[in-house]
Amino acid sequence: MQKLHGSSANGWMACLIVAAWLVGGLGPSPVLAARDPATAKSKGFAGSVSCRECHERFYQLWSGSRHGLAMQPYTVEFAQRELTPQKGEIKIGKSSYHADISGSTGYVREREAGSSKKYRIEHVLGGKNVYYFLTPLGKGRLQTLPLAYDVQRKEWFDTAASGIRHFPGGQTGLSVDWKDPAYTFNTSCHGCHVSQLTTNYDLRTDTYSTTWAEPGINCEACHGPSEEHNRILRQAPKGQEPEDMRILSWKGFTPEQKNDACSICHAKVYPVTAPPSRREIATLTTSISPPWRIRTSIPTAAIWVKTTPTPPGG
Numbered sequence: 001m002q003k004l005h006g007s008s009a010n011g012w013m014a015c016l017i018v019a020a021w022l023v024g025g026l027g028p029s030p031v032l033a034a035r036d037p038a039t040a041k042s043k044g045f046a047g048s049v050s051c052r053e054c055h056e057r058f059y060q061l062w063s064g065s066r067h068g069l070a071m072q073p074y075t076v077e078f079a080q081r082e083l084t085p086q087k088g089e090i091k092i093g094k095s096s097y098h099a100d101i102s103g104s105t106g107y108v109r110e111r112e113a114g115s116s117k118k119y120r121i122e123h124v125l126g127g128k129n130v131y132y133f134l135t136p137l138g139k140g141r142l143q144t145l146p147l148a149y150d151v152q153r154k155e156w157f158d159t160a161a162s163g164i165r166h167f168p169g170g171q172t173g174l175s176v177d178w179k180d181p182a183y184t185f186n187t188s189c190h191g192c193h194v195s196q197l198t199t200n201y202d203l204r205t206d207t208y209s210t211t212w213a214e215p216g217i218n219c220e221a222c223h224g225p226s227e228e229h230n231r232i233l234r235q236a237p238k239g240q241e242p243e244d245m246r247i248l249s250w251k252g253f254t255p256e257q258k259n260d261a262c263s264i265c266h267a268k269v270y271p272v273t274a275p276p277s278r279r280e281i282a283t284l285t286t287s288i289s290p291p292w293r294i295r296t297s298i299p300t301a302a303i304w305v306k307t308t309p310t311p312p313g314g
């Protein structure tokens with residue numbers, strides 16, 4: 001095990017990126033969105049609950065925090081506590097949308113020229129200013145629903161209305177449909193709202209079997225895999241801490257290192273050092289070439305791509 005304190009910026013950045021995004025593996029999830037603690041465990045992740053026996057105060061502070069709640073399941077209790085019923089319908093393009101939160105399952109209903117379709121609300125993201133909701137949309141995709149909720153105004157709004165795809169060079173921006181890949185959780189929300197995410201995209205069938213260990217930003221997204229830490233501290237005689245704690249502490253980080261580590265998610269800009277699969281690039285943008293640099297600005301969810309674009313279909 002390398003010594004973590006004072007290690008190079010690149011070393012721990014990589015570690016954090018790995019912790020946040022890359023760790024996981026092929027999950028045998030029957031339903032998409034199945035959590036995959038088993039896979040995370042095999043990579044040395046122990047889960048946030050495991051910290052509780054020794055760090056109760058940290059656990060309490062974290063579990064109700066925005067990090068702890070960065071993504072949560074949609075439940076009746078959640079709806080009753082956090083949302084208000086939608087008045088009327090919201091027209092988007094040719095369709096009208098209404099969120100039905102009265103029953104044990106929440107839905108967004110889509111109506112167009114006499115036909116009607118229901119999309120189940122499965123997960124909730126955000127909560128400081130707005131809530132976004134995710135629905136299963138086939139082939140393992142979780143899609144951001146067209147209706148979002150404004151926490152301050154207590155009203156529903158068109159999620160994608162502000163989602164404009166911008167191109168450099170003065171080309172007119174294109175508005176993004178809510179079913180666009182830019183709003184697909186599996187690729188576009190990355191590991192920023194869940195922990196130890198693995199996309200598990202299958203190019204052949206164009207299907208995702210995405211897994212993650214915990215919804216929200218868990219302890220180990222910041223402190224790294226902690227199974228070894230747990231093991232040696234459970235064995236250590238009381239009051240005698242081992243010199244190497246086998247965990248990532250931020251105490252020794254320089255301000256720059258701290259900024260870099262937080263901005264992996266917070267600056268919403270990062271270099272993709274290894275090119276993603278071609279299909280994943282295609283789902284993120286219509287066309288990008290190096291430098292691989294993608295920036296999302298949330299909650300407007302506009303996707304900025306620093307490259308020369310090919311217009312969709314072109």
Ligand code: HEC
Binds near residue numbers: 050220248
């Ligand atoms: C069996 C008890 C135990 C468990 C379980 C445990 N810790 Fe610790 N941990 C300690 C003790 C004791 C220390 C040293 C005193 C302190 O800093 O609180 C420590 C220190 C730490 C440190 C500081 C390390 C340093 O180098 O200063 C971090 C970070 C940490 N724990 C995170 C976690 C996380 C995250 C989990 C869960 C995945 C966890 N711990 C689970 C007992 C435990």
Ligand code: HEC
Binds near residue numbers: 020126
């Ligand atoms: C793995 C991604 C990730 C990392 C790393 C991360 N954050 Fe966050 N953070 C988030 C997300 C996502 C939210 C918003 C969650 C929500 O609103 O539901 C958030 C919310 C917050 C908030 C609450 C915002 C508010 O105004 O209420 C603060 C403060 C914050 N983060 C600080 C930090 C700091 C400091 C660090 C580095 C020590 C950090 N974050 C690292 C993803 C991350």
Ligand code: HEC
Binds near residue numbers: 132298
């Ligand atoms: C690069 C990391 C990153 C990605 C990718 C990302 N988010 Fe976030 N998101 C954040 C952070 C960080 C915050 C907290 C910002 C703050 O409070 O300052 C946040 C906040 C939010 C909020 C709450 C905004 C508010 O002010 O209440 C929602 C809702 C949200 N994200 C949804 C999504 C959805 C849906 C996706 C994918 C389509 C997504 N995010 C992709 C990092 C990310």
Ligand code: HEC
Binds near residue numbers: 218223252
């Ligand atoms: C968003 C990143 C983030 C998350 C999530 C997070 N921590 Fe931390 N943790 C930090 C930072 C930053 C510090 C402060 C280091 C300092 O003092 O400069 C810290 C400090 C600590 C410390 C004090 C020892 C030390 O290294 O300074 C412990 C123990 C700890 N965290 C445990 C936990 C546990 C347990 C959880 C989950 C319940 C958790 N942390 C979640 C970033 C995080």
